[in-house]
Amino acid sequence: MATAPPSPTDNDAATGAGTPAFSPLYQQIKQLILHSLQQGEWKPGEVIPSELELAARFRVSQGTVRKAIDELAAEHLLVRRQGRGTFVATHAERHVQYRFLRLVPDGDSPTDQPAQRTVVECRRQRASADVARALALRTGDAVFQLRRVLAFGGVPTILEDLWLPGGPFKGLTAERLSACQGPMYAFFETEFGVRMVRADEKIRAVLPDPGQAKLLGVTPATPLLSVERIACTYNDLPMELRRGLYRTDTRHYHNRLS
Amino acid sequence: MATAPPSPTDNDAATGAGTPAFSPLYQQIKQLILHSLQQGEWKPGEVIPSELELAARFRVSQGTVRKAIDELAAEHLLVRRQGRGTFVATHAERHVQYRFLRLVPDGDSPTDQPAQRTVVECRRQRASADVARALALRTGDAVFQLRRVLAFGGVPTILEDLWLPGGPFKGLTAERLSACQGPMYAFFETEFGVRMVRADEKIRAVLPDPGQAKLLGVTPATPLLSVERIACTYNDLPMELRRGLYRTDTRHYHNRLS
DNA sequence: CAGTGGTCTAGACCACTGG
DNA sequence: CAGTGGTCTAGACCACTGC
Numbered sequence: 350m351a352t353a354p355p356s357p358t359d360n361d362a363a364t365g366a367g368t369p370a371f372s373p374l375y376q377q378i379k380q381l382i383l384h385s386l387q388q389g390e391w392k393p394g395e396v397i398p399s400e401l402e403l404a405a406r407f408r409v410s411q412g413t414v415r416k417a418i419d420e421l422a423a424e425h426l427l428v429r430r431q432g433r434g435t436f437v438a439t440h441a442e443r444h445v446q447y448r449f450l451r452l453v454p455d456g457d458s459p460t461d462q463p464a465q466r467t468v469v470e471c472r473r474q475r476a477s478a479d480v481a482r483a484l485a486l487r488t489g490d491a492v493f494q495l496r497r498v499l500a501f502g503g504v505p506t507i508l509e510d511l512w513l514p515g516g517p518f519k520g521l522t523a524e525r526l527s528a529c530q531g532p533m534y535a536f537f538e539t540e541f542g543v544r545m546v547r548a549d550e551k552i553r554a555v556l557p558d559p560g561q562a563k564l565l566g567v568t569p570a571t572p573l574l575s576v577e578r579i580a581c582t583y584n585d586l587p588m589e590l591r592r593g594l595y596r597t598d599t600r601h602y603h604n605r606l607s
Numbered sequence: 608m609a610t611a612p613p614s615p616t617d618n619d620a621a622t623g624a625g626t627p628a629f630s631p632l633y634q635q636i637k638q639l640i641l642h643s644l645q646q647g648e649w650k651p652g653e654v655i656p657s658e659l660e661l662a663a664r665f666r667v668s669q670g671t672v673r674k675a676i677d678e679l680a681a682e683h684l685l686v687r688r689q690g691r692g693t694f695v696a697t698h699a700e701r702h703v704q705y706r707f708l709r710l711v712p713d714g715d716s717p718t719d720q721p722a723q724r725t726v727v728e729c730r731r732q733r734a735s736a737d738v739a740r741a742l743a744l745r746t747g748d749a750v751f752q753l754r755r756v757l758a759f760g761g762v763p764t765i766l767e768d769l770w771l772p773g774g775p776f777k778g779l780t781a782e783r784l785s786a787c788q789g790p791m792y793a794f795f796e797t798e799f800g801v802r803m804v805r806a807d808e809k810i811r812a813v814l815p816d817p818g819q820a821k822l823l824g825v826t827p828a829t830p831l832l833s834v835e836r837i838a839c840t841y842n843d844l845p846m847e848l849r850r851g852l853y854r855t856d857t858r859h860y861h862n863r864l865s
Numbered sequence: 866c867a868g869t870g871g872t873c874t875a876g877a878c879c880a881c882t883g884g
Numbered sequence: 885c886a887g888t889g890g891t892c893t894a895g896a897c898c899a900c901t902g903c
Contacts, residue, residue: 371880373891399869410893415870423681425865431870432900449864548864553855554812554830572812572830578864597811604862606707606806606836607682629899631872657888668874673889689889690881 378407379417386426386437387583393439393538397427400435426546426583440534440545447532449548449580452507452595453603462501469564470496471523473515480512483579483590491515495526498564505565506600512590517543543588548580552602561594574602636665637675644684644695645841651697651796655685658693684804684841698803699793707792707806707838710765710853711861720759727822728754729781731773738770741837741848749773753784756822763823764858770848775801801846806838810860819852832860 382403391397400418404411418435421427425448428436440446476484476492484492492512499507513521518541529536537543555575562569574595582588595602640661649655658676662669676693679685683706686694698704730752739746750770757765771779776799787794795801813833820827832853840846853860 375891401869412894413892416891418870429870430901432868432902434869434901451862451864546865550862550864552810552832552860552862554832554853555855556828556830570814570828572814574810574812574832595812597813602810604709604808604810606709606808607804633872659888670875671873674872676889687889688882690883690887692882692888 375413375416378414379420391437393437393544395437396434440532451602452600454600464499464501467498468523468527480590484514484587493518493521506596508561508564508594510592517541544582545580546582548578551577633671633674636672637678649695651695651802653695654692698790704790709860710858712858722757722759725756726781726785738848742772742845751776751779764854766819766822766852768850775799802840803838804840806836809835823854
């Protein structure tokens with residue numbers, strides 16, 4: 350039983366002035382569920398209460414809860430499993446793993462062998478102006494900066510620089526990072542309670558500087574994909590800035606438009 | 608009144624052997640609507656019959672039709688407009704225009720001035736092996752090959768080579784192409800009844816050959832984005848192969864992950 | 866077998882559009 | 885004002901999972 354079961358606001362209530370600001374019931378339910386997710390009431394991988402339970406808790410019909418969950422499932426925040434229940438999505442599952450990594454092997458064989466990861470660097474430092482802006486911090490705030498190389502079949506392919514806000518990631522060290530198996534985003538979930546939900550990427554073609562070229566084992570004349578990503582948790586709070594350099598000689602960035 | 612109103616198949620009917628192959632009613636309705644779209648019963652931009660009409664036609668409830676339309680709308684094949692009706696999606700609308708072009712200006716201002724288009728080449732020729740494979744044709748089949756340059760603010764930015772199957776695009780000429788205003792995909796809809804619905808893109812970083820560099824006004828040492836796209840109509844039939852080279856010095860390819 | 870999500874229905878009412 | 889899509893409900897039944 351929840352403490353003080355929240356009720357959806359009455360829609361006819363005057364909102365003061367201006368636009369009517371009509372919001373359907375199921376949207377309000379969606380926000381309530383979202384709030385519970387943010388508060389960590391249900392953790393990644395766990396079941397949430399059944400539709401009937403939620404309907405009783407929110408005092409609405411099952412159909413209304415269903416529509417709210419439908420939208421959250423479409424956004425990959427929840428995962429429905431018939432006969433079992435509805436679960437909080439996680440980056441730790443086998444077939445949804447590396448969902449944000451779009452660099453796939455050329456050819457038709459999707460034999461996605463796992464990458465060998467090498468952490469080159471992991472420091473606590475002060476945010477520069479552009480890093481601060483990307484992470485919604487102030488210049489000089491504490492951030493973690495790390496650099497790593499991913500190799501496939503022994504071939505270094507991805508060089509990544511990451512910046513993480515110091516607050517939510519307090520206690521991050523190169524050791525803990527190196528010890529982690531599986532996707533980094535799964536590690537963030539279990540170790541820091543930070544779940545990445547959305548991301549925006551800006552992609553350009555660039556040439557590496559000598560240091561970058563050396564880490565990737567290419568000449569400075571090799572064109573590389575520059576992928577700048579800002580990843581967010583629930584409520585679109587930016588939680589990671591990532592600048593990647595991808596070799597695209599035997600792999601490509603895949604995108605589906607629809 | 609439709610000729611011989613099709614009825615959804617009875618689900619309990621034995622499917623011979625093997626998997627039960629259960630398919631919900633709304634999925635069958637979805638396929639029937641899809642079929643009407645393919646047949647051109649309703650053209651891009653037109654209204655389709657109201658939910659109540661379709662429900663009567665297919666002998667199901669409004670809710671079932673609604674769910675079918677919901678999915679088609681989520682896939683951008685239909686567009687719902689409250690109070691007006693449900694419309695066949697089109698590339699000719701202002702705010703949905705260039706939905707497949709992901710190259711956006713750097714910075715926060717999305718001042719998307721229209722591009723100046725120059726058709727460099729437009730020929731009818733025989734498909735090479737790789738072009739044929741991409742378009743699901745046979746080597747040697749007739750295809751149209753065209754090349755064009757897009758410039759923004761006078762700066763040549765995109766060089767595109769396109770291959771189109773000769774059959775569906777019979778009668779295509781450089782003149783008709785040059786005369787077209789607005790998006791090329793809208794032109795394809797009105798002139799050839801070909802609506803692009805989905806596309807897959809493979810993105811790499813490359814260096815241009817001398818000819819490409821000249822057309823884009825860059826040196827051959829300038830890294831460029833190589834974007835290979837295969838675009839499909841309804842039922843995933845490939846209808847276009849497009850190889851683009853994008854300058855990314857003042858623009859970037861934007862992608863939203865979720 | 867009980868419990869979950871998934872489908873389907875029927876009906877009432879609301880919000881929006883256009884004439 | 886009539887007609888459209890949008891919301892909400894209640895209830896029946898189906899498909900799937902796990903015990």
